[in-house]
Amino acid sequence: MCGIVGYTGTQDAAPILLDGLKKLEYRGYDSAGIAVMDHNIISVNKVKGRIVSLSEKTSDGASVPGTTGIGHTRWATHGAPTEENAHPHLSNDGRFAIVHNGIIENYMALREELLGDGYVFQSETDTEVIVHLLEMYYRGNVRDALIRTANRLQGSYALGVICSEEPGSIYAVREKSPLILGLGIDENFFASDVTALVNHTRNVIYLEDGEFAELTCDAIRVFDVTGREIIKTPSRILWDVQAAEKGGYEHFMLKEIMEQPAAVKATIAPRIREGEVVFDELKDGPAVISGVRKIIITACGSAYYAGCAGKYALEKLTRIPVEVVLASELRYSDPLIDKDTLVIVISQSGETADTIAAMRECSERGARTLAVVNVVGSTVANIADYTVYTWAGPEIAVATTKGYTTQVTVLYMLSVYFGRALGLIGEDQEKEMTDTLQQLPRLIQQSIDLNPAIPSLAKKYHDSKALFFIGRNTDYAVALEGALKMKEISYLHAEAYAAGELKHGTIALIEEHQPVIALCCNPSIMEKTLSNIVEVKSRGAEVLALTFRNNQKILSVADDLLFIPDVESLFSAVTEIVPLQLLAYHVAKENGCDIDKPKNLAKSVTVE
Ligand code: F6R
Secondary structure, eight states, X not given: OOEEEEEEESSOHHHHXXXXXXXXXXXXXXXXXXXXXXXXXXXXXXXXXXXXXXXXXXXXXXXXXXXXXXXXXXXXXXXXXXXXXXXXXXXXXXXXXXXXXXXXXXXXXXXXXXXHTTOOOOSSOSTHHHHHHHHHHOSSOHHHHHHHHHHHOOEEEEEEEEETTSTTOEEEEEEBSOOEEEEOSSEEEEXXXXXXXXXXXXXXXXXXXXEEEXXXXXXXXXXXXXXXXXXXXXXEOOSOHHHHHTTTOSSHHHHHHHTHHHHHHHHHGGGEETTEEOOTTOTTGGGGGTTOOEEEEEEOHHHHHHHHHHHHHHHHHHOOOEEEEEHHHHTTSOOOOOTTEEEEEEESSSOOHHHHHHHHXXXXXXXXXXXXXXXXXXXXXXXXXXXXXXXXXXXXXXXXXXXXXHHHXXXXXXXXXXXXXXXXXXXXXXXXXXXXXXXXXHHHHHHHHTOTTHHHHHHHHTTOSEEEEEESTXXXXXXXXXXXXXXXXXXXXXXXXXXXXXXXXXXXXXXXXXXXXXXXXXXXXXXHHHHHHHHXXXXXXXXXXXXXXXXXXXHHHOSEEEEEOOOOGGGOHHHHXXXXXXXXXHHHHHTTOOSSSXXXXXXXXXXX
16 A cells, blocks of 8 residues: 655656655555656665655755656555665666555565575565566666566556666556556656645546556656557546545545455455465464463454454354453453463554553563554554554544454454364365355445445434444444444444343333434344344334345334345454444534544544
């Protein structure tokens, strides 16, 4: 999810590159860099951290002369977020500088080959192989070298390239990572998304996969993998600058809800091979679970609720007792933890103060810690004994959505992995479960598509005094997160109750027209939840049920419906939460709330 930008023209390149990188910072912000060409000299400036540090380092670009350049803002995948791993990367002969967004899947083999040929690597990135290949294939023609290099690459890449032999030219290549060319007057640009271009031009060319572009200040030429020129028709951007930053969505939260199929896929895909769950990142492999007598999951907020949802699969498949404990409670509770306890710590940001403190407390008591974390190089990731990344990409909206679903997904995968390691799941069963896990991205998309009525349901429910969410078992765990989403962005009073608990007190709150959102996605206890629905209905409640499309029993009693596709209930939380996220979003929108930055909240809670 890195951002790349390129400029060639008559103005100084560096300030323009820095401005573009600031617009792309939502894509990743652990390190950044620019390479600017002044006649035949390429100068590279890189920093660990934000674009603002790069601006400071280069005096807002003033200290870097030259009218041609490329820039990059990184969200680390291969290699820690350090200055060495920051882009641009230089070839050994200093002739080429490149920036890259994407992942080169065959980089290990290429790296071995290039090392054998005497190339020296400066970073741990997958990207660096590209710049050495360019040097290797360069025979006086950059375009040819690019084509030969691209032919060797597997994976996804948007590349920006400059070559000291061709001052005034920038090159761009696209394969499965976005790249857009911007057409100016006496200047031309490329960028990962239009956000970085709209301040300069609204005339753009969308590169397609397998296309290469050569840009000078007065021309853009696009060619295919054979070197044949392609005539492209420019498009005009009609979005305003802010909308472009959100990829056309009104809010980052909506964008991130819609990104969930892709985020869950990115989290699952590298970890299922031939019907097996594999965690290459667990240095002790399946031995992580050997001798473990108790699992504690600790986290805050939605990450804690992800733990609540994952507990069911973990306990069922490992038969090890699992406790889910709020990090802010655990740290002061004198917890019963020892070396036979595995502590799973969940955090999107990896910087939540309570979570870090709870984790340290557990380590001091001898437990092993396994972090499920999204931000590469964050504190939680760094201090854990084992780290498993959720590949959700940067999450900008304060209310987490894809962070939560990818966390639950990792817990599902760990459950299968540990169950197999403990000999409780056979090969065939694992195969069946991994097949289901691989279906989740598609099923999450269906959860979005099956619910076009949500905006009108939001109109009906947005001015309720309170909303109650009920469910049992995994449905209850999802109800907790659904209620939190509603509270934090719409400011409605929303509470989740275990459906079986209603008659022990809560049912006193039910009165005429009280909305109750009933989650009924677990066939084994459907009848029980159905009885609870009937109980609240007979006291006047208005029931909005979340269930399967063909669930006739629920369809006939509920007032309104939300749907999920058919899915194995052990793994259904990630499909169930999606309509509830969308409901919260639309209710908040009806109420005119600041959806991406709800009042009193911050994305990363680094204080106790
Ligand atoms: C709610 C939300 C928060 C976070 C919590 C933990 O939408 O985002 O409840 O889940 O602050 O944050 P991380 O996961 O960064 O540790």
